[in-house]
Amino acid sequence: MSDYRTPLSRVKGLGSAKDGTSHFWHQRLTAIALIPLVLWFGFGLASLPTDYDSLTGYIQQPAIAVALILLIASVFYHAQLGIQIILEDYVSSHAKRTLMIIAVSFTCLICALIGIVAVIKILVGA
Amino acid sequence: MNTNSRHPISPHLQIYRLPLTALLSITHRATGVILALGAVLLIWVLASLSAGPESYAKVQPVLQHWFGQLVLFGITFSLYFHFCNGIRHLFLDVGMGFELETSDRTAKLAIVVAIILTIATWVVAAGME
Numbered sequence: 001m002s003d004y005r006t007p008l009s010r011v012k013g014l015g016s017a018k019d020g021t022s023h024f025w026h027q028r029l030t031a032i033a034l035i036p037l038v039l040w041f042g043f044g045l046a047s048l049p050t051d052y053d054s055l056t057g058y059i060q061q062p063a064i065a066v067a068l069i070l071l072i073a074s075v076f077y078h079a080q081l082g083i084q085i086i087l088e089d090y091v092s093s094h095a096k097r098t099l100m101i102i103a104v105s106f107t108c109l110i111c112a113l114i115g116i117v118a119v120i121k122i123l124v125g126a
Numbered sequence: 127m128n129t130n131s132r133h134p135i136s137p138h139l140q141i142y143r144l145p146l147t148a149l150l151s152i153t154h155r156a157t158g159v160i161l162a163l164g165a166v167l168l169i170w171v172l173a174s175l176s177a178g179p180e181s182y183a184k185v186q187p188v189l190q191h192w193f194g195q196l197v198l199f200g201i202t203f204s205l206y207f208h209f210c211n212g213i214r215h216l217f218l219d220v221g222m223g224f225e226l227e228t229s230d231r232t233a234k235l236a237i238v239v240a241i242i243l244t245i246a247t248w249v250v251a252a253g254m255e
Binding site: 028031032034035038039042043045046047048049050051052055056059068072075076079082083086108111112114115117118119121122 | 155158159161162165166168169172173175176179182183186189190202205206209212213215216219243246247248250251253254
């Protein structure tokens with residue numbers, strides 16, 4: 001027997017990182033969600049005039065606002081997970097790496113919330 | 127280190143030419159970081175839109191400036207490259223396309239499709255001017 005893990009830890013399948021494959025899995029889930037969202041966003045935005053009334057009028061359609069909120073949430077979650085991997089690969093100092101991951105996580109969360117609140121504000125015309 | 131040793135030494139990154147697939151892998155990360163910054167730009171634009179016409183009037187000229195357009199073009203290509211190569215990675219994740227020839231072909235395909243999507247998006251955008 002070369003496996004020293006307890007039966008409980010094996011059945012939980014969480015490994016040394018304590019969160020199992022959830023990071024990997026969420027990175028893929030957000031990637032899949034972003035496939036239709038990115039195509040819609042790229043071509044949807046390209047086919048709009050860039051003046052204030054056209055853009056706000058577009059976002060004031062509820063379906064567009066929902067898609068935009070989904071895009072913002074998926075993008076920043078995906079970005080946070082991705083940048084974390086890059087930091088884990090390239091920043092060797094444990095303290096520096098942890099601080100940078102925390103800073104990136106907070107920045108992504110704040111940006112996502114600012115974006116979502118902005119979309120809702122445009123939607124309700126406040 | 128014994129320089130007379132006939133053991134292979136690890137590739138020296140400044141001399142070793144990365145294969146296309148390795149080049150795509152590091153470009154995937156680079157474009158990911160660019161896109162994260164692009165996402166912050168999107169939030170800035172959305173926030174200015176939500177703050178009203180006067181606020182957006184300060185942002186619009188920045189985006190329409192030639193340098194702003196250049197940045198947006200770069201973000202568009204990064205977006206579609208990361209999109210195409212990301213889909214390629216999803217296939218790799220389920221164990222498809224690992225053969226050298228296949229992965230090289232899908233790498234080239236990802237670049238070509240990314241260029242086509244970038245041009246198509248800007249052609250659509252130019253039609254709106």
